Amino acid sequence: xxxxxxxxxxxxxxxxxxxxxxxxxxxxxxxxxxxxxxxxxxxxxxxxxxxxxxxxxxxxxxxxxxxxxxxxxxxxxxxxxxxxxxxxxxxxxxxxxxxxxxxxxxxxxxxxxxxx
Amino acid sequence: xxxxxxxxxxxxxxxxxxxxxxxxxxxxxxxxxxxxxxxxxxxxxxxxxxxxxxxxxxxxxxxxxxxxxxxxxxxxxxxxxxxxxxxxxxxxxxxxxxxxxxxxxxxxxxxxx
Numbered sequence: 001x002x003x004x005x006x007x008x009x010x011x012x013x014x015x016x017x018x019x020x021x022x023x024x025x026x027x028x029x030x031x032x033x034x035x036x037x038x039x040x041x042x043x044x045x046x047x048x049x050x051x052x053x054x055x056x057x058x059x060x061x062x063x064x065x066x067x068x069x070x071x072x073x074x075x076x077x078x079x080x081x082x083x084x085x086x087x088x089x090x091x092x093x094x095x096x097x098x099x100x101x102x103x104x105x106x107x108x109x110x111x112x113x114x115x116x
Numbered sequence: 117x118x119x120x121x122x123x124x125x126x127x128x129x130x131x132x133x134x135x136x137x138x139x140x141x142x143x144x145x146x147x148x149x150x151x152x153x154x155x156x157x158x159x160x161x162x163x164x165x166x167x168x169x170x171x172x173x174x175x176x177x178x179x180x181x182x183x184x185x186x187x188x189x190x191x192x193x194x195x196x197x198x199x200x201x202x203x204x205x206x207x208x209x210x211x212x213x214x215x216x217x218x219x220x221x222x223x224x225x226x227x228x229x
Binding site for chain 2: 004031033040042043044045048055056091093095097103104105106107108109110
């Protein structure tokens with residue numbers, strides 16, 4: 001079974017530039033999450049999708065971050081314009097929505113962003 | 117709100133030493149509890165989980181028991197190896213908030229030969 005795919009693995013940009021990250025979840029996983037992981041911290045949820053609908057985006061900085069999952073499969077997270085404090089690893093995860101609340105998250109390898 | 121508090125690191129142990137990483141949680145209702153591990157340069161991987169009180173999760177020699185009375189899910193291993201060096205995250209999945217996951221800050225473990 002293929003895992004969660006993310007690209008690019010690494011990105012270096014200047015502040016005020018834009019960047020986009022892509023994620024393809026495990027086939028059949030209806031729920032998709034984007035997390036931000038700053039060095040030395042735990043993952044922080046940015047947005048959660050159920051199919052192509054947003055379940056929670058309360059911690060997404062909407063003035064600069066946007067995310068979409070138009071066909072309920074793959075997803076794109078965009079940052080425009082980037083700030084220095086956006087330097088982090090952006091993790092995509094997916095989970096199977098059946099089985100109540102016991103299903104675990106499956107993570108991609110992450111996209112490491114450095115903003116100079 | 118729901119949250120996880122995890123023992124701060126870093127932790128350095130000699131090979132074959134006993135490991136405990138403490139984790140306590142605050143949650144409304146009955147969450148599922150997880151330990152994830154992150155090896156250098158990799159994404160998070162599920163290490164073990166427990167879905168109800170008194171359940172014990174185990175994998176690769178690691179164990180953790182879901183203790184509702186103490187709201188804890190401490191990670192233990194009897195004899196660590198160099199290959200266990202990684203960052204360990206405690207997490208809960210909350211039924212009360214749309215199955216959101218809440219992660220601890222992570223505990224870095226280094227095992228020296």
